[in-house]
Amino acid sequence: MTGTTTPAPAAATAAKAPRARRRVPVRTPHRAVRPGARRGGPLAALPWALPAFAFVGVLLVYPFFRSVYGSFFEDNGFTSSYTGIDNYTRLADDPIFGRSLLNTLMWVTGTLLLPVLLGLLIAVATHRTRFGGVARLVIVLPFAISTAATAVLWNFMLTSDGAVNQFLRSVGLDSGAQTWLLEWPQNTLALIVASTWQATGINVVLFAIGLRAIPRDTVEAAQLDGASGWRMFWYITLPQLRAVTVVVVGMAVVNSLKAFDMIWILTKGGPSRSSETLALTMYREAFRLFHVGYGSAIALVLTVIVVASSWAYLRHQMPDTGWAKA
Amino acid sequence: MGRVVRHLFVAGCVALWLVPLYLLVVNALTPSTAYEGRPDWTFQGFAFVDNASTAWTEAGIGDSFQASLLYSVVCGTVAVLVAAMAAFAVVVLPIPRPAFWFWLIYSGTLFPLQIFLAPLFGLYADANLYDTRLGLMLVYVAWAIPFAFFLIRNQMTTMPPELTEAALIDGASFGRIFWRIHVPLMRAGLGVAFLFQFTAVWNDLLLGITLSRSADVQPVMAALTTLNNAYSSAGPPVILAGALIVSAPTLLLFLVFRGLFLRGITASAR
Numbered sequence: 001m002t003g004t005t006t007p008a009p010a011a012a013t014a015a016k017a018p019r020a021r022r023r024v025p026v027r028t029p030h031r032a033v034r035p036g037a038r039r040g041g042p043l044a045a046l047p048w049a050l051p052a053f054a055f056v057g058v059l060l061v062y063p064f065f066r067s068v069y070g071s072f073f074e075d076n077g078f079t080s081s082y083t084g085i086d087n088y089t090r091l092a093d094d095p096i097f098g099r100s101l102l103n104t105l106m107w108v109t110g111t112l113l114l115p116v117l118l119g120l121l122i123a124v125a126t127h128r129t130r131f132g133g134v135a136r137l138v139i140v141l142p143f144a145i146s147t148a149a150t151a152v153l154w155n156f157m158l159t160s161d162g163a164v165n166q167f168l169r170s171v172g173l174d175s176g177a178q179t180w181l182l183e184w185p186q187n188t189l190a191l192i193v194a195s196t197w198q199a200t201g202i203n204v205v206l207f208a209i210g211l212r213a214i215p216r217d218t219v220e221a222a223q224l225d226g227a228s229g230w231r232m233f234w235y236i237t238l239p240q241l242r243a244v245t246v247v248v249v250g251m252a253v254v255n256s257l258k259a260f261d262m263i264w265i266l267t268k269g270g271p272s273r274s275s276e277t278l279a280l281t282m283y284r285e286a287f288r289l290f291h292v293g294y295g296s297a298i299a300l301v302l303t304v305i306v307v308a309s310s311w312a313y314l315r316h317q318m319p320d321t322g323w324a325k326a
Numbered sequence: 327m328g329r330v331v332r333h334l335f336v337a338g339c340v341a342l343w344l345v346p347l348y349l350l351v352v353n354a355l356t357p358s359t360a361y362e363g364r365p366d367w368t369f370q371g372f373a374f375v376d377n378a379s380t381a382w383t384e385a386g387i388g389d390s391f392q393a394s395l396l397y398s399v400v401c402g403t404v405a406v407l408v409a410a411m412a413a414f415a416v417v418v419l420p421i422p423r424p425a426f427w428f429w430l431i432y433s434g435t436l437f438p439l440q441i442f443l444a445p446l447f448g449l450y451a452d453a454n455l456y457d458t459r460l461g462l463m464l465v466y467v468a469w470a471i472p473f474a475f476f477l478i479r480n481q482m483t484t485m486p487p488e489l490t491e492a493a494l495i496d497g498a499s500f501g502r503i504f505w506r507i508h509v510p511l512m513r514a515g516l517g518v519a520f521l522f523q524f525t526a527v528w529n530d531l532l533l534g535i536t537l538s539r540s541a542d543v544q545p546v547m548a549a550l551t552t553l554n555n556a557y558s559s560a561g562p563p564v565i566l567a568g569a570l571i572v573s574a575p576t577l578l579l580f581l582v583f584r585g586l587f588l589r590g591i592t593a594s595a596r
Binding site for chain 2: 059145154
């Protein structure tokens with residue numbers, strides 16, 4: 001994130017040099033207009049940024065700080081009183097919050113293991129095969145139908161006399177037929193599987209793009225050295241996919257922490273709040289039970305986890321150290 | 327991986343992915359009167375139009391569909407425009423502290439929606455925006471701006487500054503430079519941002535169920551959820567037909583603009 005405030009003359013000369021493609025999200029803008037040079041000085045640019053600032057400031061940044069502030073109050077929607085860090089100490093004793101944290105952890109683990117691993121395997125298996133493109137298209141289709149529609153569909157399949165149980169009984173696995181959504185932990189696991197069905201496709205696409213970017217020379221050199229099959233995958237393909245993997249894993253973690261639609265539609269966090277994750281617990285506390293302050297405290301915990309994990313992860317993974325060190 | 331194992335694995339995955347889609351289509355076609363309480367694995371009839379019209383009119387998906395179309399198109403467009411202007415300010419113009427502005431606007435994508443919900447609800451109740459189309463549109467625009475800004479800004483940094491310099495020497499105003507040079511040259515990038523934000527707004531559930539209630543204001547995903555909760559009364563064929571209806575726009579966009587979508591995905595992954 002350095003260099004964004006580089007003085008304009010330096011940026012102008014730098015822009016003459018051939019531009020390298022970088023992966024860092026924030027790139028040095030090559031400022032065409034020198035500050036204060038003409039047209040009303042530096043403030044002339046402000047009107048261009050103001051609409052965005054107004055929207056984001058009023059409807060996102062202000063609510064964020066208001067939410068942090070509100071988490072120190074006991075607030076039922078009508079009356080509120082300052083209670084300091086009470087909401088946070090309550091979290092520690094709340095069994096619902098503990099279960100919710102555990103479920104969130106299961107979601108993070110599950111969405112790392114299933115969609116990321118499956119995505120990688122499918123991308124590698126379909127790479128440069130004749131029907132690979134078709135296979136990838138089929139697997140990415142659920143990405144194009146919404147999470148809500150996916151959830152409705154899986155609800156239909158997972159109910160007690162739904163398609164999954166029907167199938168299991170028809171192949172003689174009667175004991176495998178379960179009340180998938182009615183008991184913990186299989187409800188959370190079933191939700192993760194449903195989410196995998198939707199989320200894997202996008203990972204396949206990203207990994208496929210990464211695979212296509214591997215230079216042919218690298219592969220050929222490795223082949224000359226006698227690498228093939230598993231060794232090729234482990235020592236050549238995987239390290240070359242590192243940049244994509246970082247992004248895929250990062251997205252999987254953040255999205256699983258934020259997961260709401262799937263759980264809300266399939267189980268509403270139930271039965272008896274057993275499949276809630278932090279995202280659900282916050283919604284139920286704040287908008288169903290009117291514990292607004294307590295809900296805000298949960299939202300803040302969730303936010304801290306999301307921001308901290310993405311920050312720590314990217315900081316750890318982005319510097320160009322070797323894969324092995326990561 | 328051996329060739330055979332590899333092909334078997336892919337075939338297995340494709341089958342696993344196709345079965346739910348197949349069930350979705352087959353059961354959405356079953357006449358709701360013929361549904362016997364258990365999923366059909368073969369075609370039982372072709373009553374999709376009946377099921378869809380039940381979902382559309384009686385279950386209220388129709389009103390929400392129109393509302394969501396309005397939200398997605400208008401909010402997507404406005405957000406992309408506002409984000410492009412902000413990107414123009416941060417990348418091209420001499421704004422002080424561009425990094426600060428970048429993080430201020432981009433920060434909106436980092437946080438989970440939950441952290442905004444309770445104050446937004448209060449704000450909306452006070453401002454009489456709760457359960458209004460205008461209210462939802464405002465928050466969708468605000469919510470769509472950060473990521474659109476990120477995509478557009480990344481693309482704008484690749485444009486040669488000489489273009490702007492030349493235009494300035496010719497005496498063009500900032501407005502002219504933006505509309506005549508940046509917007510036309512960035513059509514593809516703006517298109518990607520619009521597709522993404524259209525899809526995001528279309529797929530939203532959480533903001534919809536928090537900030538609205540009536541059928542003609544609620545976005546379409548919220549309406550689908552309501553329909554799903556009425557499982558026993560509406561019957562699975564109607565619900566699945568509803569799911570197909572609400573998926574149609576994004577599915578269509580995805581199939582038509584697959585290339586642009588993929589560009590957006592790779593751009594966001596960089």
